[in-house]
Structures are given as C-alpha cells and as structure tokens.
Amino acid sequence: MNFQFFATCPRGLEALLADELLAQHALKIIVTDGGVSFEGNLETMYRVNLHSRIATRIMSRVGQGSYTSEEDIYKATFKLNWPSWFKVNQTIRVKVTGVKCPLKSLDFVTLRIKDAVCDRFRVEGALRPSVSVRDPDVRIHAYLTHDQYQLYLDTSGAPLYQRGFRDVSVIAPLRENLAAGIIMLSGWIPGTPFLDPMCGSGTFLIEAAMMAVNQPPGMKRTFGFQKLTSFDEGLWKKIENEAMNKMKPIEFLDIYGSDMDLRAVRVARHNLKVAGLEEVAKVMQSDFIKLEPPASEGTLVTNPPYGQRIGEDEDLKEVYPAWAKHMKESFGGWNTYFLTADLEMPKDMRLKPTKKTPLYNGALECRLFEIKMVAGSNRKPKD
Known part of the structure; x- marks a missing residue:
C-alpha cells in the first residue's frame, strides 16, 4: 500500500x-x-x-x-x-x-x-x-x-539533520544536511582528497567521512515511525542490516580538516570520535594562510567565519586578500567552495567564482561560491 x-x-x-x-x-x-x-x-x-x-x-x-x-x-x-x-x-x-x-x-x-x-x-x-x-x-x-x-x-521525529552523535559544537554550527548538500554540489568523489581549512566543529568532515565509508546518516538515531502502530520491526531490521553490510572499512580516506582555533580542532576530533569516524579524517591546528595542501589537487569545502568566529566584517576585508594570495600560490589544481553570507567575498578576494549557488543556512541567505584554482599559475618559485 x-x-x-x-x-x-x-x-x-x-x-x-x-x-x-x-x-x-x-x-x-x-x-x-x-x-x-x-x-x-x-x-x-x-x-x-x-x-x-x-x-x-x-x-x-x-x-x-x-x-x-x-x-x-x-x-x-x-x-x-x-x-x-x-x-x-x-x-x-x-x-x-x-x-x-x-x-x-x-x-x-x-x-x-x-x-x-x-x-x-x-x-x-x-x-x-x-x-x-x-x-x-x-x-x-x-x-x-x-x-x-x-x-x-x-515519520522522522527529531529533524534528520540531527544524526545522533554530535554533542559538542563551536559558534554558528552548520546544519548537517546543508553540509552534505554542499559536498554533493561540489562534485567531490569519495577517495579523492577533501579539505576543510576552517572546520569548526567538524560538520563537513563528518559528512564527508560518512559518505566515504557509505555510512547511512540515520544509522545511530531513532525515528518517529518507530512509535507509530504501523511500525514493522522485522522490515526495519532487514533494512538496517542491509545498510550496515554495505559499509566500507573504517580507515583513513584522504579527508583533512584544520582550524586556527585549537578548541575547534579538539571539538572536531571529539565529534569524529563520537561518530566512530576518527580514523577516516585527520584534523590539525593551522591558520589557513599557513596551511600547505595535503595533495596536488583535490576539493576544498569550507564555511568561512564571516564575522562570527574571527571578528567583525571589517576584519574579514583584511584577511580575504591573504586567503586569495595563499590559494593562488599553494592551491593550484584545487576546486574550492565557500559557503558565506558575505555576497561580496569573491570581489574582496579578487577571485572570480565559476559558479554561485543560492542556499540558506537556516533563515540566513548565503551563496556557495565555486572558485577553481588553475594549476601552475601564481605558484611560489621553488628553492
């Protein structure tokens, strides 16, 4: 029926x-x-x-x-x-x-x-x-x-973006389903390098890790339909077991995160551990402008702290050019994606986005800017 x-x-x-x-x-x-x-x-x-x-x-x-x-x-x-x-x-x-x-x-x-x-x-x-x-x-x-x-x-109960394991966050956490959607929009292929250089509490890293090991996002939570009289426990157990059998081994899969805030790094590591995915991703403390890319090419996805984690908008106007300079020098060959409510961000970075996707983080209107860094241009001369 x-x-x-x-x-x-x-x-x-x-x-x-x-x-x-x-x-x-x-x-x-x-x-x-x-x-x-x-x-x-x-x-x-x-x-x-x-x-x-x-x-x-x-x-x-x-x-x-x-x-x-x-x-x-x-x-x-x-x-x-x-x-x-x-x-x-x-x-x-x-x-x-x-x-x-x-x-x-x-x-x-x-x-x-x-x-x-x-x-x-x-x-x-x-x-x-x-x-x-x-x-x-x-x-x-x-x-x-x-x-x-x-x-x-x-039939869901608690919202589905509540995956059932994040119990610590830093300021302005990104909802998990929006993070997952952004990763999908980036075209990232699990198994290839993935980086979030301003990872906060690790939402992008956890969503990418779940995709990489083929873990269903609802595997560690309960649902509203389980309390309805129509609930078929036998059918549900069959579906759960089928999903678990399709999961891949938990191992490092080229997923990297960093943040200049040591507390954010600790929170991201903790949340990955609670999710059972700490081995899939590596998280380190680093300022973005000092971070070396973990591979010659890959996908960079991040939710910059547009005024909420590193200061007011005026401070960001000063840091944007430094980000852009570092990306030109070190991230040639990378496809980068920035979710931000600052619609002037690419202009202030003096970088031209190849795509602008309107999205909403809750009620906050944002843009997902795709900026492809061309390999071989503006690289630092080697010693």
Missing part, C-alpha cells in the same frame, strides 16, 4: 533530495520550494529516513482539503482516525505553518487541531493523549495556504 509523503529540506537542495528519493524507489516525485512530495510504501519511507543526507523531515500526509475558518479545520481533524495511528498513552505535539493564511492566529489553530485529536480519542475510549512540547512521541504538522489545509504525521 502506497502513502503520500512530503520531504522537507534546506532551500536550494530540492533537486538533490529528489535524486535521493529516486534512488530509494520513491514514486510520483514532485519538486517544490523547500521540499519534495512523493509516494511510497512503508519500506520506501523507512529507507528514505535512514539514507537521506538532505531531508529535514519525512511527513506522511493523512488529510487535506479546503477551509474558511478554524472550525472547518477542527472538524476535518476530528474526522481522521488518529487512534489507528498511535496510542492514547503517547504524547503529542502539533505545529502549524501558514503561507498567506487568512486566519487571525496560528496559535489558536494549533490549539483547535490538538483539541480535535484529543476529542477523537475521547470518543473512542474516554481518554486523551497528553501534550509534550520538548520530546513528544508523535508530531503532527499542519500546513495552511489561503484556503487549503494539509495534515501530516511526522
């Missing part, structure tokens, strides 16, 4: 997510702004949750229709057979998102949806589920346009 799903993701990565869904045999894939709708059975949904590096949530659509008032949404929610999807002793949380929604208060709509779910349980057995804001067993999402509603059960 097939179900209707919607997978959310960071804006700008929808096409990559569609490719992932296709690889897991999803059907009727439709790309929209901020996500991708698709059809599939339970196995498809389990596989997408486990394997998607790009998705934020996988939501199962349980209701849709038109409305003119809060009461319409209450009645539509009440009609749905919530007791068939989860048990009354499980906690719930309702979240409502609206785009051009004419209703006065989304908070009130949230309350009415919660009331409808609880009232449906009371009709069935005189008990009602409790609400948990922080860690609910079941998450219910509603999406409202100017006259249409859609109701979803969240």
